[in-house]
Structures are given as C-alpha cells and as structure tokens.
Amino acid sequence: MRQVRTLGLLGTGVIGGGWAARALHFGIDVVAADTSPRMEQWIRGAVDNAEGALARLTFAPLPPKGTLSFTTDLAAMARRVDFIQENIPEQLELKQRVLAEISRVAPPDVPIASSTSGLMPTDLQRDMQAPERLLVGHPFNPVYLLPLVELVGGERTSEQALDAAAEFYRYIGMHALRVRREVPGHLTDRLQEALWREILHMVNDGVATTGELDDAIVYGPGLRWAAMGTNMIYHLAGGESGMRHMLKQFGPCLKWPWTRLEAPELSEQLIDRMVEGTQAQADGRSIRELERLRDDYLVTIQQVLRQFDIGAGATLRALEERLYVQNGAAARDAAARAASAHAASAHAASAHAGAAGGDSLASGQPLRLIETQVRPEWVDYNGHMTDSRYLQVFGDATDALLRAVGVDDAYRQSGRAFYTVETHVVHKAEALALEPLYVTTRILALDDKRIHLAHSLYRRRDERLIATGEQLYLHVNRTAGKAAPMDVAVHARLDSIRAADAGVPEPAGFSRHLHLSAG
Numbered sequence: 001m002r003q004v005r006t007l008g009l010l011g012t013g014v015i016g017g018g019w020a021a022r023a024l025h026f027g028i029d030v031v032a033a034d035t036s037p038r039m040e041q042w043i044r045g046a047v048d049n050a051e052g053a054l055a056r057l058t059f060a061p062l063p064p065k066g067t068l069s070f071t072t073d074l075a076a077m078a079r080r081v082d083f084i085q086e087n088i089p090e091q092l093e094l095k096q097r098v099l100a101e102i103s104r105v106a107p108p109d110v111p112i113a114s115s116t117s118g119l120m121p122t123d124l125q126r127d128m129q130a131p132e133r134l135l136v137g138h139p140f141n142p143v144y145l146l147p148l149v150e151l152v153g154g155e156r157t158s159e160q161a162l163d164a165a166a167e168f169y170r171y172i173g174m175h176a177l178r179v180r181r182e183v184p185g186h187l188t189d190r191l192q193e194a195l196w197r198e199i200l201h202m203v204n205d206g207v208a209t210t211g212e213l214d215d216a217i218v219y220g221p222g223l224r225w226a227a228m229g230t231n232m233i234y235h236l237a238g239g240e241s242g243m244r245h246m247l248k249q250f251g252p253c254l255k256w257p258w259t260r261l262e263a264p265e266l267s268e269q270l271i272d273r274m275v276e277g278t279q280a281q282a283d284g285r286s287i288r289e290l291e292r293l294r295d296d297y298l299v300t301i302q303q304v305l306r307q308f309d310i311g312a313g314a315t316l317r318a319l320e321e322r323l324y325v326q327n328g329a330a331a332r333d334a335a336a337r338a339a340s341a342h343a344a345s346a347h348a349a350s351a352h353a354g355a356a357g358g359d360s361l362a363s364g365q366p367l368r369l370i371e372t373q374v375r376p377e378w379v380d381y382n383g384h385m386t387d388s389r390y391l392q393v394f395g396d397a398t399d400a401l402l403r404a405v406g407v408d409d410a411y412r413q414s415g416r417a418f419y420t421v422e423t424h425v426v427h428k429a430e431a432l433a434l435e436p437l438y439v440t441t442r443i444l445a446l447d448d449k450r451i452h453l454a455h456s457l458y459r460r461r462d463e464r465l466i467a468t469g470e471q472l473y474l475h476v477n478r479t480a481g482k483a484a485p486m487d488v489a490v491h492a493r494l495d496s497i498r499a500a501d502a503g504v505p506e507p508a509g510f511s512r513h514l515h516l517s518a519g
C-alpha cells in the first residue's frame, strides 16, 4: 500500500467535513467529492469552524497545512488520491453501489474505508473490484477532535489494508481500535445504543427528563469514562478482590434485570419529550455555540489526560512524539553534516590542506534546523504572525537541535532535561499567513551544564531576517532537583557543532543580554 499524501472523501457532510479538517491540519491534502455542488461551501465552512479548537490541541511542530479541493466528479477524485474515506448516507444499497463504482476507478492499492456507523464490511465489499482493500474505519463526531476510529475487516478484507489504514489513522492523530470480528454496530455504537435505549424508556415512562438523565452521567460516570472504561471502573469498585467481588455483589441484579432489551415505540409523545427536553437543556444556545463549547472542553480534557499518559491523552502524546521526531530528523542530518564538516576541516587544517569546502557550515552558513510555514491559526488581528508563535518556533528549533544530539524521549525519561533559563526575542519584520519560514541556529557558548543558543528566523520569499531568539538552557537532573552535567556524548556532539561554527563571525545583536560566565 502507498504512503498517504492525498485523502479522497466520498461524501462531505458532517463526517466528511470532520475528516477533512483533521487530515488538512496534519498536512494531508484532501480531495472532497460529493454529488451535491452546494457541499463545497459547506465543507470549507466546516474546516474553518474546526480550526479554532484544532489549533489549540497541540503546540508540537506541525507540517504545512494540506490543501483542500472539491469536485462533484467522484471518479476524478478516486483516480488521484492515496486513500478513500467514504461518508455517504447510512443506506446499504446506496453504499454498495457507490463503493462498487469507485472501486472500478481507484487503483487497487488504494484502501477504501467506510465511516459506516453499523453496516458490516462483508456486505459493503460485495460488488467491489479488489474488495480486499475495503474496511470499516468508523470515526466519532467531531472527527477532528475525537481520536477513536474503529477498524473492522470483512470476510475478504486483507490484513495489509487494515494495517495500512491503521498507520494512516495514527499518522493523523487517531487511536485505531481493531475490532476482532464484524458485528452490526461495531463496538462503540452497541454500547451507546444500550444506554440510549434505556434513556428512551425512562423518558417514556416519566421516570426522568433528558436533562436529569444527562446529569446522571455528566456529574459521575462520564468523568470516569474519559480515562477508564466501565470494566476498569468496576474492577476498582470491587475493592481488594476487584472484578471478582464486583460480579459476586452485583451479578444477581443482571438477572432481574434493571434494564430492558428492546427499545420503546417511538411514539409522538416520546419524540416530543425528547425534543422538548433537549431544547430546555440547550437553554437558547444555538447548535454552533454548543459545538464550540464541546470542542473547547474536548481539547482541554485531552491535554489534561496527556499528563497522565492515559486514554486519548496517550494518543495525543504519541502524536506529539511523532511530530517532534519528524521535526528532529531533518535536524539530525544537518547536525551530522555540521559535525563531519568540522572533523573534515580539522583534519584538512592539520594536513595544511586548507579548509574543507562544499558543506554549508564549512562555508560559513549556520545550521538550518527548521523549515516551517505561518499556519493560518498563528495570525493575529493585524494579519501577522502573533508573538507567542515566535517563541514556539524558536522552541521547536531548540528541540530539533537537542534531539539531533541525542536528547530524545528516552533521555528525558532517564530524569535529565534542559530547562529554559532565559529568552530574548527581537522582532525585525513581520510574517503573513502561509509564508514559508526557516530558522538557523548557532551554539554561541557551551559548558557541561549550559548552552547558549542564537536562533534567526527568516522568511523565504526575500530571505529577510524577521526575528532573532536568544536562549540560555540549563541541564538538570530532575530526580535530584538541581543542575547537573549533561551526558558526555551529548556534550561532545554539541561541541563539535559549536566548533564547526566557531570561525564564523557571531551574528549581530546577540550576546547583549546573555553570556556564559564561569561557574
């Protein structure tokens, strides 16, 4: 299967729009196809609406945003994409027909995933060409913020297609949950339906209102569910002997049982109660307002869970690690080139053969560690890149340098880290949305516990220096809670980069506020 650079969307309603926003945010181009031309405006609006919350999800360095195009020519979309996500209405015959048509156009190594909430992949792949690439990739609304995607294969689905889909979904920050066996409703919607069915019964019987039933979740179990599912929670509820005790104590209730297995009739009276109840809960707030509220808390919850490396927070952490590693990979190459240029020039000097030519550092150019772009969400009301993003870009450059010399996740987990002690940012010109930028980095000074860095941020269109960032970092042993010498190998790598730069004059404007004094 191929690397996914362009995602094709078949159907661009609520779910198609969510997929578009998520994929674009993480640098994937999207070709959105829908039979209704009206949906172009809709999907562009949906992507814009998602941007605010998505932009706050992570500060890890993101690749340039993907580009969105729209077509009503489904076949044209299928010919030019690397992965197709189908999101048309939940009707088996319609999906079967459209999937079969698309499969005759899309190359056979292009996986086709259906967002179906409950249909079985064996039924969906029935009339397809190369049916082994069809799978269910069932997301949750809002797709751009909820990481869960259920992966289900049908009788003819290949392992390769499931693996390729899982890899793509992880790349765009999702948790791919492999469902062992296809069942109607997959896993999550069966669980949700059981709860919803009971809600309908209780509203129908006048036991509670929709608001009271939502309170029954929101103030209690809902808080637990974000990090631990029902099974782990019940394991904890059983005391020292966990689930065994829990089953002994509450098992008999399951036989009474408390709940019912068939949904009530959706009578006009029940529909009215459900609608009036939820309208009272909304209390005059529009759907858009409520969506914004939901998106904001979903972002914050994931950031909190990240601290515990649990549930959706663990997914966010893994995504960020991937983004930092990717950011650091280019830096590692540049740093390696710098170190070998230094070794070559030292060798050449000792042989009186003159300076090594060709390498960027040897020819007086500092390390270029970061290539980035002013993402639209970085822009303030003046249309310029906003202050905090300068710090972010310089921080990313430092991170890239440190990763390049071996300060990675394993290093930090050993209890050692670099802490920022001081930062000076000087603004010299502005950058506009979508402008390509790059950062060069010099190590001005180094000892066994400190590094003094000078970053310069340029805009590529005219090579103009737009800001400088000067930073002092202290190496600490977090277990001991104090400054400590850095790893010897890390120091040696940093030192060879510093030495490679040493002959080049120091950039103007640095070292006014910061310098390393002895001790």
Ligand SMILES: NC(=O)c1ccc[n+]([C@@H]2O[C@H](COP(=O)([O-])OP(=O)(O)OC[C@H]3O[C@@H](n4cnc5c(N)ncnc54)[C@H](O)[C@@H]3O)[C@@H](O)[C@H]2O)c1
Pocket: 010, 011, 012, 013, 014, 015, 016, 033, 034, 035, 036, 039, 074, 086, 087, 088, 089, 090, 091, 098, 115, 116, 117, 118, 138, 139, 140, 141
């Ligand atoms: N809404 C949810 O919460 C949710 C969650 C998870 C999965 N899903 C699943 O996602 C799928 C889409 O649901 P939705 O809520 O986005 O629906 P929707 O009605 O919002 O969007 C469906 C889109 O498909 C387009 N369409 C219809 N026929 C088409 C065709 N032949 N070719 C191309 N486009 C066509 C429509 O114009 C529309 O834009 C369904 O299978 C649903 O079960 C929905």
